Amino acid sequence: MKKFIEIKNLNFSYEGDEGERVPVLHDINLDINKGEFVTILGRNGSGKSTLAKVINMILTPDSGELRIDGKNIAAELTDEELMAVRRRVGMVFQNPDNQLVATIVEEDIAFGPENLGIPSAEIRQRVDDALDTVGMKAFARHSPHQLSGGQKQRIAIAGIIAMLPECIIFDESTAMLDPKGRQEVMDTIEKLNREKGITIIAITHNMEEAVRGDRIVVIDGGRIVKQGTPKDVFAKPYELWELGLAVPQVTELFDMLRCLGADLPESVITEEEGAEKLARLLETK
Amino acid sequence: MLRDITLGQYFPGNSVFHRTDPRVKIVLTMLYIVAVFMADSLLSYLIMTAGTILLIAVSRIPLKTVTSGFKTILFIIIFTAVLNIFWTKGENLLFSFGIINVYAEGLIHAGKMVLRLACLLMGTSVLISYTTSPIALTDGLERLLSPLKVIKLPVHEFAMMMTIALRFIPTLIEETDKIMNAQKARGADFTEGNLLQRAKALIPILIPLFVSAFMRAGELATAMECRCYHGGEGRTRMTVLKTKPLDWILLSVFIAYGVGIILL
Structure with missing residues (x-):
């Protein structure tokens, strides 16, 4: 598989109140393939959001290599090159209210393409396509403040899709939403990954979301401490508990059953799978 | 309580003025203001008033909404009227009370001023506030003023x-x-x-x-x-404002209106 993002020995620190350097990321090595769905987990202050901001060059790393599609972007970039990086790697933030610029939904989605200097007719087309992808066509002429949190976040996603990115980073984009809104946004993210082949980097606290990805990367204290498929990462729940993280409820349940002597050797991460295994276990008894 | 505040005074609708290009509307408003201030003779005042009434009728904004704006400037209107009634000196003294003399000219002058202020308020609010959404107004202003980027x-x-x-x-x-x-x-x-x-x-x-x-x-x-924002340079827009024949017709009507008021 083709590598889309390659990070080698990357370090980042910010300037503290007294001018001292406060290190945040230490020696990060991470490769992300084209079309992959990677979840980044970590407790508050672990550096996961910082890593996201470094990837699309909102923050500049101190040292190390950061390649996007083979091109090293940690080196000096011209404004045009910087714009090109941000077009290819879009970012959706936590608070939907603080990302929307215009007072009309479709005007807001057009904001990105307008900045890129795309001809009017094509912007119109892209906006319609993006609205369609996130399932918000009926709201094209609405004002953002009339929408629910989940709907606003889908508009924010549409605003990024309209720039035709190859990768989208979601920085805790579901953290402020209610369960329904969270479901809407997660479904949209999955759809983008499956149908459009867009590489997804999702930063989250929510374990039920993390199991949806191809790979989980766990960050703690600015270092990558664990990575693998959701099944592998959740196989030993206590390792995650030690890092201040949780595991999906169903995984925890199976772990407890295993401790009580049930014959459940494999870890379980989705509820469907769990229900099936439990049913089979009960049948054999 | 705070939720009741509406954005501007936009009154959605589908009248001629709702459909007019915002740039054209800004120009129309300026023409209208100039026309109202140029009115002098009785005939020109009649045209001014008739034109304003026509404007409100065409916009299909409820009269109650249009006149509600008076509350805010009521004080100014009364102040102007009183000032004109008592301070204008003329030949036809109507009555005198101590040092206060009221002349017929003063009354006429006051009436004219009140009429002018009323027309100004209703006409401009119908042309701009009630029929233009704030976003269209901002957009219109940006495009109308874009030549000023040169300086x-x-x-x-x-x-x-x-x-x-x-x-x-x-x-x-x-x-x-x-x-x-x-x-x-x-x-x-x-x-x-x-x-x-x-x-x-x-x-x-x-x-x-x-x-x-x-x-x-x-x-x-x-x-x-x-989202790649880097200022206005090299930025395109999704919506292209194109003037329609209607805009040009309105523009000629307003020019005729202004010229009529100035000449008569």
């Missing part, structure tokens, strides 16, 4: 600021409501006491509101950067 006037930046302000008014109102409720829950009282006490009670609302507004601004700036 380094930050037209785009100004329009962007207006757009963001409009976008965040409902958000910040909601936030104010939330903070007020939070402070009320801790025993703050905004309704009692004299003016000074009530003003002081607002401080615990304003400080968190400002802090959060600045934080929002920071996040919005990052999000805009992520």
